Amino acid sequence: MTEWWTYGLSDFLMFSPQAYWRLVARHNDAWWPAQLLGLVCCFGLMVALRESAIGAQRTALLVLAAAWAWVGWAFFWVRYTEIFLGAAWLARACGVQAVMLLAFAVMPPAPVRYVRRRDRNLALVLGSAALAYPLLAWGTGHRWLEAEVFGFMPDPTVLATFGALLALRQGGWRRAVLAVVPVVFLLLGLATRWLIGFSTPQ
Numbered sequence: 001m002t003e004w005w006t007y008g009l010s011d012f013l014m015f016s017p018q019a020y021w022r023l024v025a026r027h028n029d030a031w032w033p034a035q036l037l038g039l040v041c042c043f044g045l046m047v048a049l050r051e052s053a054i055g056a057q058r059t060a061l062l063v064l065a066a067a068w069a070w071v072g073w074a075f076f077w078v079r080y081t082e083i084f085l086g087a088a089w090l091a092r093a094c095g096v097q098a099v100m101l102l103a104f105a106v107m108p109p110a111p112v113r114y115v116r117r118r119d120r121n122l123a124l125v126l127g128s129a130a131l132a133y134p135l136l137a138w139g140t141g142h143r144w145l146e147a148e149v150f151g152f153m154p155d156p157t158v159l160a161t162f163g164a165l166l167a168l169r170q171g172g173w174r175r176a177v178l179a180v181v182p183v184v185f186l187l188l189g190l191a192t193r194w195l196i197g198f199s200t201p202q
Contacts, residue, residue, distance in 0.1 A: 015083040017196040024153070025145040027079045031152065038151035039131065041067065042160055046127040049167040060164050061105035067151035067160070069098035075153060090188075094154075097181040104174050119166045126163030130156040155189045158182045 015023075028035060041063050048060040072094025080087035133156035134147035150156040161182045165175050 019083050020192075020196055021142065021146050023079055023083060024148070025143065027075055028145050028147065028149075028152070031074065035134075035147075035149040035152055038067075038149045039134075042127070042131045042150035042156070045160060045164065046124070046131070049123060049127070049164055057168055058105045060168070061101050064157075064161055064164055065098045065101035065105065067157050068094045068101065070151055071154055071157050072098065090154075090185075093181055093184065097178075100178060100181075104178065115167060115169055123163040123167035126159050126166070130160035130163065133159065154185055158185045158189065162186075 045060050045063050048056040048063070051057070072091040076087045076091035076094060080090065130150050133153075134144075134149050136142075137144060137147035148156055150160050162179075165179055165182075168175060
């Protein structure tokens with residue numbers, strides 16, 4: 001019998017790295033070429049956040065709400081539940097985030113805050129990272145079908161959300177509330193990456 005201390009954390013995963021990346025490939029293949037719309041929306045989000053007008057800020061929140069809702073349903077609920085028992089809860093969390101983004105988009109604007117240059121620059125970096133995230137597949141030896149796109153996979157959607165929260169001129173408690181779910185997903189994403197790695201599935 002193998003002793004318990006010989007196990008690693010990855011041994012307690014419900015799925016193998018190969019199963020995960022095959023699922024990502026099936027997810028992308030099922031919706032192609034809608035991912036191109038995701039890239040366009042991510043670019044549009046970055047453009048909207050450069051504007052200080054309330055309309056542009058609300059548009060950014062609506063784009064993010066749609067992205068979180070779609071990731072929650074199309075990826076977590078339809079796909080990820082096949083290999084991970086907790087996926088349904090992640091889908092619900094995405095739904096909560098989408099509802100909050102939608103609610104804050106239609107609420108009367110809060111007092112406008114000053115956005116520091118450092119925050120704007122970091123927001124641009126995060127938005128660019130979300131837009132370029134699919135290139136990570138090429139850089140790590142994965143097939144293009146395993147690329148992760150904003151609005152279709154959680155990690156680039158989380159990056160874009162953090163960038164948006166930094167650039168939003170609506171400050172106060174709203175930004176703090178909208179950051180809770182993305183922080184949880186960031187930690188979960190980092191843990192998943194650490195356990196399954198970016199390596200090419202065999």
